[in-house]
Amino acid sequence: MNLENTQIQMRKGILEFCILHIISRGEVYASNMLDELTSAKMIVVEGTLYPLLTRLKNAGLLEYKWVESKSGPPRKYYKLTDDGTHFLKGLTETWDDVVHSTETVRSTFAAATEKNAAEENKQ
Amino acid sequence: MNLENTQIQMRKGILEFCILHIISRGEVYASNMLDELTSAKMIVVEGTLYPLLTRLKNAGLLEYKWVESKSGPPRKYYKLTDDGTHFLKGLTETWDDVVHSTETVRSTFAAATEKNAAEENKQ
DNA sequence: CCCAGTACTTGGCTATGCATAGTACTTCTG
DNA sequence: CAGAAGTACTATGCATAGCCAAGTACTGGG
Numbered sequence: 001m002n003l004e005n006t007q008i009q010m011r012k013g014i015l016e017f018c019i020l021h022i023i024s025r026g027e028v029y030a031s032n033m034l035d036e037l038t039s040a041k042m043i044v045v046e047g048t049l050y051p052l053l054t055r056l057k058n059a060g061l062l063e064y065k066w067v068e069s070k071s072g073p074p075r076k077y078y079k080l081t082d083d084g085t086h087f088l089k090g091l092t093e094t095w096d097d098v099v100h101s102t103e104t105v106r107s108t109f110a111a112a113t114e115k116n117a118a119e120e121n122k123q
Numbered sequence: 124m125n126l127e128n129t130q131i132q133m134r135k136g137i138l139e140f141c142i143l144h145i146i147s148r149g150e151v152y153a154s155n156m157l158d159e160l161t162s163a164k165m166i167v168v169e170g171t172l173y174p175l176l177t178r179l180k181n182a183g184l185l186e187y188k189w190v191e192s193k194s195g196p197p198r199k200y201y202k203l204t205d206d207g208t209h210f211l212k213g214l215t216e217t218w219d220d221v222v223h224s225t226e227t228v229r230s231t232f233a234a235a236t237e238k239n240a241a242e243e244n245k246q
Numbered sequence: 247c248c249c250a251g252t253a254c255t256t257g258g259c260t261a262t263g264c265a266t267a268g269t270a271c272t273t274c275t276g
Numbered sequence: 277c278a279g280a281a282g283t284a285c286t287a288t289g290c291a292t293a294g295c296c297a298a299g300t301a302c303t304g305g306g
Contacts, residue, residue, distance in 0.1 A: 001182035009136030059124035195283035
């Protein structure tokens with residue numbers, strides 16, 4: 001129960017959302033995504049990204065094509081399928097809901113305490 | 124890989140943050156928290172909340188006292204320990220970072236594509 | 247021919263949220 | 277007093293995503 005672990009937990013699902021978003025803007029390969037995520041201060045390691053891309057591809061949300069590279073092995077350039085575009089739309093709503101709910105909890109002040117006091121008086 | 128599952132994943136860690144926040148505002152017991160979370164549209168079931176409270180207590184972030192109730196079994200009223208207050212502060216920063224990073228990814232437009240094009244020209 | 251750099255792969259570990267079922271206490275009803 | 281209903285807490289087992297760490301494979305330079 002340390003901060004580092006919670007940071008890890010908080011990323012679950014969110015990474016998927018971010019990856020789909022990045023891919024939705026144009027064909028990219030894994031290193032492009034890592035760069036962009038890093039520049040957004042969302043550090044991701046290879047062992048997280050590659051399995052995620054494979055999952056998304058197997059789910060039919062992504063497709064890729066191999067493109068030769070002059071500086072190493074060929075690259076997988078990913079793009080969204082129609083299903084992927086639709087799924088991203090749903091994820092966006094989910095994310096907005098989660099943020100909104102969290103903000104509600106943060107901005108509510110002592111509602112429970114008041115409610116609790118009311119209940120005590122009632123009894 | 125369906126929306127429902129991603130909604131579940133997105134809650135990981137965030138729930139912990141919300142619970143600590145609710146408790147930080149005053150002593151409450153589990154049903155109070157469920158009510159407040161539900162009213163914030165963050166639906167949680169008992170089987171999730173109770174183990175979480177136990178974990179937080181075992182980690183020394185919470186403490187509770189038993190209070191008799193006139194309408195059922197006694198209740199555990201929770202409050203934050205000093206460690207819990209400190210931990211919540213850290214979580215708040217983490218959450219703000221995650222939201223900020225995600226917003227950065229969402230608001231960035233085609234940065235990767237431009238970068239990619241530049242790289243191609245370089246070669 | 248080896249070495250560094252790039253790109254992708256794999257296997258095992260951990261933690262959290264969920265489903266489901268169960269215990270225990272109190273009050274109300276007949 | 278017996279049984280039902282409501283409230284509060286407990287217990288077990290599962291699925292999943294992200295992490296770590298090591299490994300494969302291709303290219304070009306000295």
